[in-house]
Amino acid sequence: MWPRYLLAMYPELCRFIARLPQAPVATARLAVLNNLAAYIRAEAAVGRAVNVNFICTHNSRRSQLAQVWAQTAACFYGIRANSYSGGVAVTAFDERAVAALSGVGFKISKKDSHANPRYEIRFASDAPPILAWSKLYDDPANPRNGFAAVMTCAGADENCPFIPGAGVRIPLRYDDPKEFDGTAREAAMYAARSQQIAAEMFYVFALINKK
Numbered sequence: 088m089w090p091r092y093l094l095a096m097y098p099e100l101c102r103f104i105a106r107l108p109q110a111p112v113a114t115a116r117l118a119v120l121n122n123l124a125a126y127i128r129a130e131a132a133v134g135r136a137v138n139v140n141f142i143c144t145h146n147s148r149r150s151q152l153a154q155v156w157a158q159t160a161a162c163f164y165g166i167r168a169n170s171y172s173g174g175v176a177v178t179a180f181d182e183r184a185v186a187a188l189s190g191v192g193f194k195i196s197k198k199d200s201h202a203n204p205r206y207e208i209r210f211a212s213d214a215p216p217i218l219a220w221s222k223l224y225d226d227p228a229n230p231r232n233g234f235a236a237v238m239t240c241a242g243a244d245e246n247c248p249f250i251p252g253a254g255v256r257i258p259l260r261y262d263d264p265k266e267f268d269g270t271a272r273e274a275a276m277y278a279a280r281s282q283q284i285a286a287e288m289f290y291v292f293a294l295i296n297k298k
Contacts, residue, residue: 095211096163100192103285104163110286119259120287124294126235126255127168131295137168138230142250143240146174146221147181149261150239152281155188156288158217159210163289164296170217171234173224175243179203180219183264183273187281224250259287 096104112120123139130137141153154172161168179202189195194209207216222228224236224247232252237259238244244258261284267276 095213097192097194097209097211100159100210103191104289107282107286107289110282112287112290116259116287119257120291121294122255123235123237123257123259124291126257127166127291128295130233130254131167135233136230137166138234139168139170139237140224140229140234140253141170141172141237141239142174142224142243142247143172143238144174144242144246145176145178146172146224147178148184148264148277149280149284150174151180151219151221152184152188152284153237153239153259153261153288154219155193155208155217156281156285157291160285160288160292162210162214164292166292166295168292169230171229172219173222173226173229175224175247177203177223178221180206180221181265183268183277184281186274187277190278191281191285225252 127137139157141150143150150172154170158170161170185195185206188208196207198205198207203221205218205220208219209216233254236250236253236256239259239261240263241260244260250256261280264277264280267273
């Protein structure tokens with residue numbers, strides 16, 4: 088389903104990805120990232136579909152960024168994996184997070200104008216879009232079993248001790264850029280969180296890609 092679209096990836100996005108090694112992954116986070124890579128590698132090795140569902144409370148910022156960057160990294164490295172996201176409450180994909188992705192080269196179109204709009208996010212001209220909107224983690228659009236449940240915020244991780252159908256549960260918490268909403272640092276902090284998530288997802292899929 089997800090072949091490698093490296094040649095068709097948008098140039099601005101390619102330049103951003105090329106700079107990611109300059110934002111090294113924190114040593115304290117390597118163990119959990121290695122666990123995620125190990126799960127994906129093991130599923131792929133036995134021919135099972137690789138599905139990863141990033142879960143946070145509102146599915147508005149961190150889980151959405153993780154879904155987009157994980158799918159992009161999987162395709163960049165030619166890994167057949169499908170990335171999803173969800174929450175424990177439905178809100179909307181925050182426009183600040185959308186802007187952070189647009190700012191590094193993703194082509195994004197809003198498909199409707201209601202309170203919880205759907206977005207099509209493209210990293211390459213000939214790749215299918217990543218579909219993004221706020222939804223519950225068990226929404227019909229997400230896998231019902233045999234997936235990695237990656238908990239991207241403390242609230243979801245602590246309040247959802249059991250995720251039905253998950254093959255593995257991995258706590259991968261990120262600080263919430265929402266804390267800077269309405270401040271002079273707002274755009275910079277959303278960009279920083281997006282870059283951190285991008286660097287970590289590319290680290291994970293680069294590991295899988297190694298022979």
